Amino acid sequence: MRSASFGWTAHGTPLHDAGAATTGRDGRLELADVGRLARRAARGLVGVARAEERETLSSLLHAHLAAPVEELDVVEESRPAYEHVNVQAGLDAWLAADHRSHRLVGIVGHQHRQFGLAELLEGVGGNHDPFGPRPGNVSRVNLPSGPGGRVASCVRCAVYLVDDHGSPLAVLLRGAEPESGLTTVTVEITGADAATVATAAHEIQDLATTHNVFRGQVLSFDHEVFGHGGTLLQLHERPAVGPEDVILPEAAAEAIRRQVVEVARHKDRLLSAGQHLKRGLLLYGPPGVGKTHTVRHLVSSLTDTTVIQLTGGALSLISEACSVARALQPAMVVVEDVDLIAEDRDLHSGAHPLLFQLLGEMDGLAEDADVVFVLTTNRADLLEPALAARPGRVDQAVELPLPDAEARRRLFELYAGTLTLDRSNLDAVVERTDGVTASFVKELLRRAALFAAERGSGGESLAVTAEDLDAALGELLDTRNAMTRVVLGGTGHAVRED
Known part of the structure; x- marks a missing residue:
């Protein structure tokens, strides 16, 4: 084992052994710099010499499929971007069959790149393109799968090397990348047996529908306000x-x-x-x-x-x-x-x-x-x-007409909720609200409850008096609240009492 030596240069800077990284204050080349450059050159030469030995996506696919590239057909299925979670569910269900096994290979460097299985088989990326698609860690994204913030983990871009009952298949799953111009989620499949490939594509598509996480849910569509104008599903x-x-x-x-x-x-x-x-x-x-x-x-x-x-x-x-x-x-x-x-x-x-x-x-x-x-x-x-x-x-x-007197009475009972409501003057209020909507009645009770709260009505529930109800109705029917009555649907025959 080499022992380290210590000393001082003529400039007063500490001197370690020749392998240590030092820099002269005047910028002149020192012995430590020579050693560092030599090691960097050696690493570069080793990297070049061993480049062909590193795994690429192309080499992995060729080794797994064991078939001439020109004999392989690629089947592609695409769905809207919001279907990514269902495509993942269908693919996972297909892979879970007892007679199938697989290896998942993540792809890095896929952003802003247009490629598919055919291009990967031809060697796109490779060792001579350090920034192109290449094997790496599997990246995932959490996508909505149910109400209340429920999500499912989905693969963003990866290759599944599948053994389907002895028949080798390769499946490329790639999610949408609007920023790259990719607006759909795609599944590409290839293998030496064309019939097996076609069957796999059909089964995955069917399973994506069978295991669709949207089934039985309440959904709404909308457009992205910002971003790339895609379709949002909630x-x-x-x-x-x-x-x-x-x-x-x-x-x-x-x-x-x-x-x-x-x-x-x-x-x-x-x-x-x-x-x-x-x-x-x-x-x-x-x-x-x-x-x-x-x-x-x-x-x-x-x-x-x-x-x-x-x-x-x-x-x-x-x-x-x-x-x-x-x-x-x-x-x-x-x-x-x-x-x-x-x-x-x-x-x-x-x-x-x-x-x-x-x-x-x-x-x-x-x-x-x-x-x-x-x-x-x-x-x-x-x-x-x-x-x-x-x-x-x-x-x-x-x-759906404007509520009549009986309907308005029922609306008062419905919207009262847990309020303690004084009904001694309810008949008069019902009569004065002729021509209003259900929304008007709902707001009327809320305002009456606010008056009760401001008055300091005690107890666990608010106690709305007949005076509170009259005051709230008078406020809503006041000429200064004409626009409020319009938006609440109170422009009918509601009577204002001076």
Whole structure:
């Protein structure tokens, strides 16, 4: 073993052995620099000499497949980016079969690179491209798989070297990379036996549908606000809204329930009798009468149904929503404020592709498709010409009117919740709220509860007096709150008492 020597240079800097890294203050080459450069040169020469011995993706694929490259066909399947979690679930289920084993090889350097299995087989990347795709650690991304923040770990880019009952296969899984121009998740498969490759691709696709994590969930589509304009899919908790929470005229409630819930309940008997299941329901009425609340009740009632909700800017994603609905039957597609895609033609000339695309999707479903479309609108008059031009898409249109006196009384009881409510003057309040919406009643009770809280009402629950209720109603009916009444749906015959 070589012993270290210590001393001082003429410049007064510490001198270690010749192998130590030192730098002269005047920048002149010193003995330590020579040793360091020599070691670096030696490492470079060794790296070049051994480059061909390092594993590459190409060498791994060739060794596993043991077949001439020119004889290998590559089968590719692609799905929208939001389906990545389902593709992973299908691939994992396929790999889990008892007669299959596999080795997972991560790929690094894949970002901003256009390549597939064919390019990897030809040696793209390789030892002469230190920044190209090459074997490395497996990178994963957590993707939404359920409400409440539930996620599933998915591979971003990797090769599975599979032994399928003695037949070697290679599977490349690559997630979407919008920043690189890749907008879909892809699965590529190759192997010497073309029949095995085709069967594997078909089985993985079927299993991705069978193990689809969106099945039976409540979903909503939207566009990315920032980023690359991709499609976002969110999963929500299923609401709990019972029939006692929906205050509608009995005939309207019965028509809605029969068209949506009862058809789903008796679908087997209907199908055996040759009756179709696909159906369309239109809920129309002024803002604030409970259209969205009624939809929430329907979503709550169909616990095993996949629900896809479209609203606002997501109305352009009709084809994506209907595609998911077809694959995950039984399903319900909810299109809120559908009049937004049915403007008056006198104002905007030309066709209305989104509305007619929706009607076309509704018409294009098979007769036995267990899919229900629920449309809501504040402006049924805008929809009428289009629906009349294409009859049969909507089977039932139900008007949700302004609540009458009995309905308003029931709304007071519903929205009171745990409040201790003085009902001594409730008849007068009900009479004065003629022409208001359910939203108006809900806000009225909230304001009365606030008055009770500010007054210092004691106890665990707030005690709302008749005076609180009158004061809240007077405030809402005050001329200074005209716009508030408009947005709450209180522009009817509500009476202001001076």
